[in-house]
Amino acid sequence: MKKEFKFSYHHLASFEELNEDQKIVAQAAEKATLKAHAPYSNFKVGAALLLNDDTIVIGSNQENKAYPTGLCAERVALFSYGAQQNKQGIKILAITCVGDLLKEGDIFSPCGGCRQAMAEYTEIQKAPFEIIMKNGDGSYLIFEGVHQLLPFIFGSK
Structure with a gap:
């Protein structure tokens, strides 16, 4: 039996097209890139979470000489949220980057480990959160939840 998976997302051409909450969290993610430790790559x-009470939690990638012990920005933000035992819930996760690895026409996308961490926090709060990714051309992809990025989440039924 053949089955299909389909998903949809929004593609916004510029920062100006984001709504106010999206702008706040996207700007926080941009600022978080300044805190990244990426001397090797x-x-x-930078990643930022906008919580339901409008609190911002940031994360940035943290590389380490003892590869692969570094950690991605998305997981730094999510694990910080979890370590602080925040209960208010995540509304939006924004991710942005600076560097030559992302060319002007490239789409920016989180790694599989980060997608699985997003899935875990979605499950914990029993509700999806919006995911915003800034591309190399300055446009944004907006997803309603991680299920659009990771259809067969580890442990799916």
Whole structure:
């Protein structure tokens, strides 16, 4: 039996097209790239969570000489949220980057490990959160939840 998976997302051409909450969290993710420790890849990634009470939690990628012990920005933000035992819930996750690895026409997308971490926090709060990714051309992809990025989440039924 053949089955299909389909998903949809929004593609916005510029920052100006984002709504106010999206702008706030996208700007926080941009600022988080300044805190990245990326001396090996020179690819700085920032992530920011906008919580339901409008609190911002940031993360940035943290590389380490003892590869692969570094950590992606998305997981730094999510694990920080979890470590602080925040209960208010995540509304939006924004991810952005600075570096030559993302060319002007490229789409920016989180790794599989980060997608699975997003899935875990979606399950914990029993509700999806919006995911915003800034591309190399300055446009944004907006997903309603991680299920659009990772259809067969580990542990799916």
